[in-house]
Amino acid sequence: MDWTALELSLRLAGWTVAILLPVSILLGRFLAxxxxxxxxxxEALVMLPLxxxxxxxxxxxxxxxxxxxxxxxxxxxxxGQPLVFSFAGLVLASVLSSLPxxxxxxxxxxxxxxxxxxxxxxxxxxxxxxxxxxxDLPLAWPGVVTAMVLSFAHTLxxxxxxxxxxGAIPGETRTIAIAIYDRVQAFDTGSxxxxxxxxxxxxxxxxxxxxxxxxxIGRRLG
Amino acid sequence: xxxxxxxIPLDVDFHVAPGELLALVGASGSGKTTLLRSIAGLWTxxxxxxxxxxxxxxxxxxxxxxxPHRRRVGLVFQNYALFPHMSAAQNVMAAMDRADRAExxxxxxxxxxxxxxxxxxxELSGGQQQRVAxxxxxxxxxxxxLLDEPFSAVDRATRERxxxxxxxxxxHLEMPVVLVTHDVNEAQHLADxxxxxxxxxxxxxxxxxxxxxDAHALRxxxxxxxxxxxxxxxxxxxxxxxxxxxxxxxxxxxxxxxGAPGTALxxxxxxxxxxxxxxxxxxxxxxxxxxxxxxxxxxxxxxxxIVHVAMGGxxxxxxxxxxxxxxxxxxxxxxxxxxxxxMSVARDHIARARD
Numbered sequence: 001m002d003w004t005a006l007e008l009s010l011r012l013a014g015w016t017v018a019i020l021l022p023v024s025i026l027l028g029r030f031l032a033x034x035x036x037x038x039x040x041x042x043e044a045l046v047m048l049p050l051x052x053x054x055x056x057x058x059x060x061x062x063x064x065x066x067x068x069x070x071x072x073x074x075x076x077x078x079x080g081q082p083l084v085f086s087f088a089g090l091v092l093a094s095v096l097s098s099l100p101x102x103x104x105x106x107x108x109x110x111x112x113x114x115x116x117x118x119x120x121x122x123x124x125x126x127x128x129x130x131x132x133x134x135x136d137l138p139l140a141w142p143g144v145v146t147a148m149v150l151s152f153a154h155t156l157x158x159x160x161x162x163x164x165x166x167g168a169i170p171g172e173t174r175t176i177a178i179a180i181y182d183r184v185q186a187f188d189t190g191s192x193x194x195x196x197x198x199x200x201x202x203x204x205x206x207x208x209x210x211x212x213x214x215x216x217i218g219r220r221l222g
Numbered sequence: 223x224x225x226x227x228x229x230i231p232l233d234v235d236f237h238v239a240p241g242e243l244l245a246l247v248g249a250s251g252s253g254k255t256t257l258l259r260s261i262a263g264l265w266t267x268x269x270x271x272x273x274x275x276x277x278x279x280x281x282x283x284x285x286x287x288x289x290p291h292r293r294r295v296g297l298v299f300q301n302y303a304l305f306p307h308m309s310a311a312q313n314v315m316a317a318m319d320r321a322d323r324a325e326x327x328x329x330x331x332x333x334x335x336x337x338x339x340x341x342x343x344x345e346l347s348g349g350q351q352q353r354v355a356x357x358x359x360x361x362x363x364x365x366x367x368l369l370d371e372p373f374s375a376v377d378r379a380t381r382e383r384x385x386x387x388x389x390x391x392x393x394h395l396e397m398p399v400v401l402v403t404h405d406v407n408e409a410q411h412l413a414d415x416x417x418x419x420x421x422x423x424x425x426x427x428x429x430x431x432x433x434x435x436d437a438h439a440l441r442x443x444x445x446x447x448x449x450x451x452x453x454x455x456x457x458x459x460x461x462x463x464x465x466x467x468x469x470x471x472x473x474x475x476x477x478x479x480x481g482a483p484g485t486a487l488x489x490x491x492x493x494x495x496x497x498x499x500x501x502x503x504x505x506x507x508x509x510x511x512x513x514x515x516x517x518x519x520x521x522x523x524x525x526x527x528i529v530h531v532a533m534g535g536x537x538x539x540x541x542x543x544x545x546x547x548x549x550x551x552x553x554x555x556x557x558x559x560x561x562x563x564x565m566s567v568a569r570d571h572i573a574r575a576r577d
Binding site for chain 1: 262263264289290291292294295296297299301303304305306307316317319358359362
């Protein structure tokens with residue numbers, strides 16, 4: 001059992017969710033409420049990581065993060081270490097590959113709020129920020145929770161992108177999914193089985209907990 | 223004033239005094255709700271001006287457009303738009319600058335919702351939800367109170383009760399009130415003034431009595447809406463199920479009217495239900511024969527005329543044919559008797575008088 005890999009995976013999923021939470025709320029709400037030219041294109045771009053093979057996405061990210069790319073150079077200029085094959089690069093790649101899982105459910109959640117309720121919030125004197133906090137978020141909360149659960153689960157299970165962008169550096173970029181693959185490659189099916197079972201247990205517990213929680217919130221909103 | 227390209231062309235200009243209730247009346251799609259939304263800032267017309275208490279909320283000429291949340295406006299939505307995740311009191315507090323539960327409970331008491339402060343909207347009846355919406359609109363301490371067909375989503379009995387409550391509530395309201403409705407009876411009972419809108423154009427702006435006697439103004443709503451409002455006082459409940467009211471021009475017998483003797487009422491008498499007679503008729507089934515004088519006769523384009531019958535400082539209207547008017551030879555000043563069938567006055571055409 002590779003505890004370092006498990007800890008790394010959980011840390012990666014945690015960071016990804018932490019970054020995607022505000023992104024999903026702001027981008028999901030923006031896409032739900034605003035009509036603008038090129039909206040379909042933006043929505044398509046958000047969905048793209050869902051459709052592309054992880055290796056293709058990983059390849060482009062590898063190029064974009066590379067030492068010679070503008071992003072890679074800017075990053076190493078700022079932090080003195082390369083973006084590629086690092087934990088930070090892995091987080092960024094996870095955020096991008098989980099974007100559709102985070103934005104879509106949140107957007108649907110916001111879209112389900114009747115326009116009249118948002119108008120009522122404005123007529124009650126609520127600024128857009130206050131309305132977000134007092135009306136939009138409480139009503140769209142189940143969608144946002146679903147978005148976060150999916151992002152967490154997806155990051156935990158992501159393989160292709162992580163392998164392309166991070167390689168398999170122990171303690172830095174070797175996640176549990178990659179550790180399992182390594183063990184299988186080394187014919188160590190015993191370790192692979194234990195780690196797989198642990199991953200299944202964690203995933204089931206997370207999802208069951210959030211569903212139970214959101215059911216309670218749902219009853220409260222009744 | 224508002225002019226707009228979409229959703230329908232609007233060309234309307236009106237003014238509402240503080241404490242006054244103005245009804246915007248028109249058929250569905252006439253643009254009355256759009257007008258209300260322009261006042262609230264939920265919709266911005268191509269050109270328009272909204273000035274409240276001397277402050278411009280919208281002045282497209284001067285480039286002023288105040289965001290809805292910066293306007294002190296109380297809006298009661300047609301379907302109330304209560305926040306489903308908040309209790310009644312929380313809904314009311316949501317409209318306050320600083321949440322004050324005691325004040326929220328006071329407002330809920332004012333709309334007669336005492337004891338229901340902690341219920342969620344889903345646990346309230348339609349009429350109760352409407353009252354929460356009114357309390358929430360008042361909690362904003364609005365400079366203008368806007369009511370968008372607030373009585374259309376409840377059953378008739380509840381509507382009558384809510385009408386009575388709005389009439390009672392008027393005593394506490396110092397701001398201008400604009401009511402959007404397609405229900406002419408409702409407008410006549412509640413409004414001081416009426417603006418009739420047809421396809422985005424203002425057809426008539428006048429006092430309720432003026433507008434309700436104007437065949438041209440009411441053409442879009444149907445001439446059968448022409449009606450007068452007669453004050454009356456409950457005198458006696460009779461054994462046979464009728465109530466005797468004292469009205470200018472004589473007693474009025476109507477099917478049981480709620481209210482103790484002495485209760486002041488306003489009775490809507492439809493112009494097409496009134497029969498006129500020169501002499502006091504005898505041997506007639508109709509119970510109500512009101513004596514008055516012809517004030518004036520107005521002619522329209524069609525075969526009918528409207529006879530204004532004055533009685534004790536008030537008027538009732540009779541819509542009769544031009545032929546009948548000619549046969550009777552009615553001239554201003556002539557004594558005349560107006561005959562009203564007891565059964566022709568609908569229950570919801572009787573309301574408590576405003577204090």
